[in-house]
Amino acid sequence: LAGDQVHHWILLTSQALGTIWRLGKGSVMLAVSFLGASLCYFRRLHLYLGHRLKWWIGYLQRKFKRNLSVEAEVDLLSYCAREWKGETPRAKLMRKAYEELFWRYHIKCVRQVKRDNYDALRSVLFQIFSRGISFPSWMKEKDIVKLPEKLLFSQGCNWIQQYSFGPEKYTGSNVFGKLRKCVELLKTQWTEFNGIKDYHKRGCMCNILFSDAILEYKLYEALKFIMLYQVTEVYEQMKTKKVIPSLFRLLFARETSSDPLSFMMNHLNSVGDTCGLEQIDMFILGYSLEVKIKVFRLFKFNSRDFEVCYPEEPLREWPEISLLTENDRHYHIPVF
Numbered sequence: 268l269a270g271d272q273v274h275h276w277i278l279l280t281s282q283a284l285g286t287i288w289r290l291g292k293g294s295v296m297l298a299v300s301f302l303g304a305s306l307c308y309f310r311r312l313h314l315y316l317g318h319r320l321k322w323w324i325g326y327l328q329r330k331f332k333r334n335l336s337v338e339a340e341v342d343l344l345s346y347c348a349r350e351w352k353g354e355t356p357r358a359k360l361m362r363k364a365y366e367e368l369f370w371r372y373h374i375k376c377v378r379q380v381k382r383d384n385y386d387a388l389r390s391v392l393f394q395i396f397s398r399g400i401s402f403p404s405w406m407k408e409k410d411i412v413k414l415p416e417k418l419l420f421s422q423g424c425n426w427i428q429q430y431s432f433g434p435e436k437y438t439g440s441n442v443f444g445k446l447r448k449c450v451e452l453l454k455t456q457w458t459e460f461n462g463i464k465d466y467h468k469r470g471c472m473c474n475i476l477f478s479d480a481i482l483e484y485k486l487y488e489a490l491k492f493i494m495l496y497q498v499t500e501v502y503e504q505m506k507t508k509k510v511i512p513s514l515f516r517l518l519f520a521r522e523t524s525s526d527p528l529s530f531m532m533n534h535l536n537s538v539g540d541t542c543g544l545e546q547i548d549m550f551i552l553g554y555s556l557e558v559k560i561k562v563f564r565l566f567k568f569n570s571r572d573f574e575v576c577y578p579e580e581p582l583r584e585w586p587e588i589s590l591l592t593e594n595d596r597h598y599h600i601p602v603f
Contacts, residue, residue, distance in 0.1 A: 336381035336477045337393045340602050343369050343377050361593065364568035368591070368601065376602035377591065387544040388487040390598045391552060391560060394588045396460040397473045403557035411454055414496050415446040424499065426528045432488050433539030446492050452482065453489035491535055497555040499527040514550040514578055543596060549577040563591040563601065
C-alpha cells in the first residue's frame with residue numbers, strides 16, 4: 268500500500284512537472300520568438316534610419332556646399348595619373364603631354380574648370396579677376412555700359428534684337444536692358460577685382476563669385492557682347508578701307524561670318540548653349556580683352572600646334588593667360 272502511494276505521488280509529480288515544462292517551454296519559445304522578431308525589427312529600423320540619415324547628410328552637403336565652377340589646385344601629375352590610366356595610344360600621348368608641361372614648362376598644378384559651353388570664357392575671366400588684370404585700354408576710354416545702345420542708335424544695328432543669351436533663343440525688345448545689366452555687372456566686378464591688391468583676398472572673392480551660376484552667366488554673356496561689339500567696330504573700319512588685323516580678315520572671309528550679323532547668328536548665339544568658343548573666337552576674345560591667351564593643346568603633343576597663342580602677335584605687351592585643353596572643347600587652368 269505504501270508503495271502504491273509513493274508510486275502515485277511520483278506519477279502526479281511527474282505529470283505536474285511535465286505540465287509545467289510544457290507550459291514553460293511554450294512561454295520560453297514564445298519569448299525567444301518575440302525577442303528574435305524584436306531584434307529583426309530593430310535591425311531593419313536601424314538600417315532604415317541609417318539610410319535616411321545618410322541621405323539627409325548628403326542632401327545638406329549638396330545644399331550648402333559652395334559649388335565652385337573653378338576648383339582648387341591639384342597636383343598636375345596626380346591629376347594626369349587619375350584621368351589617363353591604361354595603355355591606349357591616347358592615354359600614353361596624354362601622359363607624355365602632361366609630363367612635358369611639368370618638366371619643360373614648370374606647370375605644377377591644374378585647376379579643373381566646370382565642363383560646359385562657357386568654360387573657355389570662364390577660364391579666361393577667372394584669371395583676369397584672380398590676377399587683378401586691369402581694363403583693356405579701349406574700355407578705359409569708353410563707358411561699356413552704353414555700348415548696346417550705341418550699336419542700335421549710332422550704327423543702326425537693329426539685328427541685335429536677335430541676340431541669344433546662351434540657352435535663351437530669343438529676347439526681342441528686352442535684349443538691350445538685359446545686355447546693359449550684363450555689361451554693367453562685368454564693369455562693376457572688373458573694377459572691384461582690379462582694386463583689390465591682396466592676392467589672397469582676390470582668391471576668396473573669386474571663390475564667391477564663381478560659385479554663383481546666375482552672376483557667372485551674366486558675365487559670360489557680357490564677354491560675348493564685347494566680342495560682338497569689337498567685330499562690329501572692325502567691320503565698320505573695313506568698309507572704310509582701313510587696315511584691320513589679319514584675324515578679322517579671316518573671320519569675314521568665312522561664309523558663315525561675312526558680317527557681324529552672320530557672326531552673331533551662326534556662331535556667337537550658340538556659345539553657352541550648344542557649343543563653346545572656336546579657335547577664331549579665341550582670337551577675337553584675346554583681342555577684345557587685350558590679353559594674350561596661350562593654350563597648351565595636349566592632343567597635339569609633338570606637333571607645332573601643341574602651344575598656340577590667341578592672338579598670335581599681340582599689338583602691345585598684353586598680359587598673358589594660359590589654358591590647357593585635351594580636345595579643343597573643354598579648358599582647364601594650368602598653375603605655374
